[in-house]
Amino acid sequence: MRFKYDELSQAPLIVNSIYEGGSKGNPAADDPLTKLFKVEGYLKSVGNRSGFRKSMKENNGKSTKEVAYVVIFSTGKVKEWPDFYDKAQGVFTYYGDNRAPGNHYLNTKQRGNILLKEVFEKAASNSPAIRKTIPPMFVFESTGVASNVEFLGIAVPGIKGKHIDESLELITVAEEGDQFQNYRATLTMIDIEHQGISRKWLAQLKDFNGNPNNYAPKEWINYVENGIKYVQPLDGNSREVILPEETFISPSEKQYLRKTRVTQGKFRERLLKHNQTCKICGMDIIKLLVASHIKPWSFSNDTERTDFYNGILLCPAHDAAFDNGLISFNRDGSIIISPLLNKENQKLLNLNSDLKIELEPNHLKYLEWHRHKVYIRDK
Known part of the structure; x- marks a missing residue:
């Protein structure tokens, strides 16, 4: 940036x-x-x-x-x-x-x-x-x-x-x-x-x-x-640096950004073909759904960036919580909630410790990375 x-x-x-x-x-x-x-x-x-x-x-x-x-x-x-x-x-x-x-x-x-x-x-x-x-x-x-x-x-x-x-x-x-x-x-x-x-x-x-x-x-x-x-x-x-579009970027950087947008668009399309609701709350406004990478794009190789199992569809609020390490998931799909997310905000986000999502075996290696590298355990 x-x-x-x-x-x-x-x-x-x-x-x-x-x-x-x-x-x-x-x-x-x-x-x-x-x-x-x-x-x-x-x-x-x-x-x-x-x-x-x-x-x-x-x-x-x-x-x-x-x-x-x-x-x-x-x-x-x-x-x-x-x-x-x-x-x-x-x-x-x-x-x-x-x-x-x-x-x-x-x-x-x-x-x-x-x-x-x-x-x-x-x-x-x-x-x-x-x-x-x-x-x-x-x-x-x-x-x-x-x-x-x-x-x-x-x-x-x-x-x-x-x-x-x-x-x-x-x-x-x-x-x-x-x-x-x-x-x-x-x-x-x-x-x-x-x-x-x-x-x-x-x-x-x-x-x-x-x-x-x-x-x-x-x-x-x-x-x-x-x-x-x-x-x-x-x-x-x-760690890759992606510059905002309003700044000057070279032709090679423009080519990289163009490739990034196309790749991420296809990634989202694949997730939407499988399901069209937020994995956590069930929100089904397609325009608002975010194709969130479990292992972030910046840490993934080319294969991982397009792997269906490295993705999870979330509404904007739950995507932000997941991306910033405030929530993650165990191997059985049960939610883990960071101590940084207090009870009041958990309620506003409609989150509780009983929440559980469906996962497939190929999701697990990415979620293990997320739990260890993104999820915030301590205040």
Whole structure:
């Protein structure tokens, strides 16, 4: 997706999405990250300079010394410090913020290397309580067009199968006779929900008294509770960016969008031939029925995208609840209702724990994916 500059203060963080900068011609004023991370109800955002930007927690309208989260911004163009994202493996290599010969590697303006050192020390702990104090790191890369940036995902320190001490290396670089040191950090990009990161989570992180697990991505909670060994890395290649039609798109992108619409139209037709009512409530206004993918389109391969058994016909309200993980279904077709959906809203949606839908065996593998990757189990 693509978000324009004036939309950023309300925009969710969606992997591979583009966030446009301003048009004033002033790099500081046009910086999209400052606006994107200005959380409603809190005074300060992240800075508009450097590749390592911290946002501090706030207490009663005042900044504290505790880090809420970090934004890592890479241009990908500094030869001496070649930050690199391996999308297939979900591994991001980031070089620290000491870029000046003769300067001690921990003595940097943004104190980024000090924070990296602290974060990796906490990651080495076996205590979930200590990992809970690790600030999330949101990684962005320049698109090369104006001030626009692309969101790559959330990074956690270390990678599976490698000791945490080996994931933060102190390297020495020689430049014109001077030697200086810097960190090379290896980070894992975690697999977050396709609908992206809620701004409510950013607010919880900013609040000195907030709960950093409230509204957090499920894989972030998994990391906090179980450590890097059990984390599911993000496959960045599986996330496709589909731009709104009103933005400029190239001929190849137009061809892709045209193919997408045709494929989804045929998919809906197949579902309608089998049944013409909402699977949950029985609503039979055909124009309103949504052909919902159980395993979302963005995560499915070409075969799965057109597979009849990866589909379920729903009315708009139940489609939205299903797509956002507020409901799912067990193998026997019985409904599972997320704790985020209170009794009042369950009643408005005509949902109850006795509800059960008919399923066929080929539906089950897709529903298992939905239960583990989309359905929200915790508040």
